[in-house]
Amino acid sequence: MGIVRRLACPRCAGPGDLSGPPVVCDRCGCVMEIEMDLGHVASGLAEEIRRRPRGLWRWREFLPVESPAAVLTLGEGDTPLVRSGRLSRQVGIERLYVKNDTVLPTGSLKDRSVTVAVSRAREVKADTVAVSSTGNHAASVAAYAAAAGLGCVVMVPAATSPSKIVQARIHGATVIAVEAAFDATAALFREALRRFGWYSCLSSNPWRNEGKKSYAFEIWEQLEGEVPDWMIHPIAGGLGVSACWKGWRELRELGWTARIPRMAAAQSAAAAPIVSAWEKGQREVEPVEVGETIAESIAAGAPALGWRCLSAIAETGGAAASATDEEILAARSLLARTTGVFCEPSAAASLAVAMTLRARGIIKPTDLVVCVATGHGLKQPEAPMAQAGPLHTVAPTLTAVDNALTRS
Numbered sequence: 001m002g003i004v005r006r007l008a009c010p011r012c013a014g015p016g017d018l019s020g021p022p023v024v025c026d027r028c029g030c031v032m033e034i035e036m037d038l039g040h041v042a043s044g045l046a047e048e049i050r051r052r053p054r055g056l057w058r059w060r061e062f063l064p065v066e067s068p069a070a071v072l073t074l075g076e077g078d079t080p081l082v083r084s085g086r087l088s089r090q091v092g093i094e095r096l097y098v099k100n101d102t103v104l105p106t107g108s109l110k111d112r113s114v115t116v117a118v119s120r121a122r123e124v125k126a127d128t129v130a131v132s133s134t135g136n137h138a139a140s141v142a143a144y145a146a147a148a149g150l151g152c153v154v155m156v157p158a159a160t161s162p163s164k165i166v167q168a169r170i171h172g173a174t175v176i177a178v179e180a181a182f183d184a185t186a187a188l189f190r191e192a193l194r195r196f197g198w199y200s201c202l203s204s205n206p207w208r209n210e211g212k213k214s215y216a217f218e219i220w221e222q223l224e225g226e227v228p229d230w231m232i233h234p235i236a237g238g239l240g241v242s243a244c245w246k247g248w249r250e251l252r253e254l255g256w257t258a259r260i261p262r263m264a265a266a267q268s269a270a271a272a273p274i275v276s277a278w279e280k281g282q283r284e285v286e287p288v289e290v291g292e293t294i295a296e297s298i299a300a301g302a303p304a305l306g307w308r309c310l311s312a313i314a315e316t317g318g319a320a321a322s323a324t325d326e327e328i329l330a331a332r333s334l335l336a337r338t339t340g341v342f343c344e345p346s347a348a349a350s351l352a353v354a355m356t357l358r359a360r361g362i363i364k365p366t367d368l369v370v371c372v373a374t375g376h377g378l379k380q381p382e383a384p385m386a387q388a389g390p391l392h393t394v395a396p397t398l399t400a401v402d403n404a405l406t407r408s
Contacts, residue, residue: 135164216247238309
């Protein structure tokens with residue numbers, strides 16, 4: 001299993017308490033980071049990992065859970081890396097891949113983080129796990145808590161897609177729908193967390209955050225050691241970019257790769273504080289008021305890891321860009337019709353931004369680009385209805401079928 005070297009603030013380097021509950025740095029308010037001890041990793045580990053059963057936990061030396069008995073897995077990880085010539089030609093990027101996280105156990109990328117968070121909760125003997133969420137995180141925490149036999153409380157904005165809320169409910173979680181936007185819901189949740197003492201699965205939990213490093217490990221293996229020129233991730237709080245960057249840095253530390261991809265953050269134009277800070281040349285993120293957007297999973301105005309995401313972008317020579325709802329829905333439709341990957345609108349932001357960066361000449365046509373598709377389309381089934389092909393309801397005759405085909 002993984003060996004943790006230390007817990008520290010990435011900004012001020014102040015030490016954290018490995019034995020205490022997940023808390024932010026009391027000096028500068030930043031989310032703590034775990035530093036793994038990779039000094040014990042044997043030279044033949046990469047080959048050994050390839051021979052292990054598939055799944056995220058075959059990379060266990062990189063993950064901060066020391067007790068094998070605590071690990072709780074639903075079979076997450078090793079999602080397909082999809083390449084489509086049709087998509088590449090339409091976008092103008094010759095080597096364009098889609099990391100298809102829509103097929104994870106609960107249908108979204110959150111499973112990568114939650115498997116580690118709940119495993120850690122079991123390791124420290126927590127009895128109730130909890131999270132505030134725009135929906136996907138709530139569904140994931142509820143599923144893993146159910147499998148672990150733990151209590152679970154989730155808070156979501158009342159306007160969250162019913163398909164996401166029902167996932168959490170069916171797993172037996174206590175679901176509290178708050179009549180407010182996500183940022184206000186999250187603030188209320190933090191108050192409740194202090195009062196009731198639940199085990200937090202928020203992005204302020206550094207154990208939970210380590211799970212998304214697995215993107216780097218899997219893509220490195222799937223590309224047979226070749227490093228992408230670009231990795232583009234839909235972003236709300238900033239973790240997808242910063243955690244993936246951390247994973248690539250660990251691979252470089254071991255000498256398994258010589259370089260790191262240029263990291264890019266994709267946001268909705270209605271909730272783009274990281275993009276705004278990047279365009280202004282700032283290294284800090286100013287909160288914004290979230291507008292209406294179809295991309296509900298990334299509709300956060302105050303990203304907890306915004307500054308860390310900006311650091312990842314700056315240090316890799318990356319970029320940040322936003323997309324309108326129209327651009328996101330167009331990308332979602334293009335992805336579905338050329339690759340067979342049906343994702344929720346937020347998940348298509350990565351492809352929409354790839355198209356924008358290509359149009360601006362930032363991404364070259366010969367670059368190797370990986371876009372992460374973060375959640376399944378059935379998470380938000382009402383969103384694509386207007387773009388779906390026509391439904392032909394006919395009488396039970398061959399003539400009626402022929403007429404329908406002609407109309408189509």
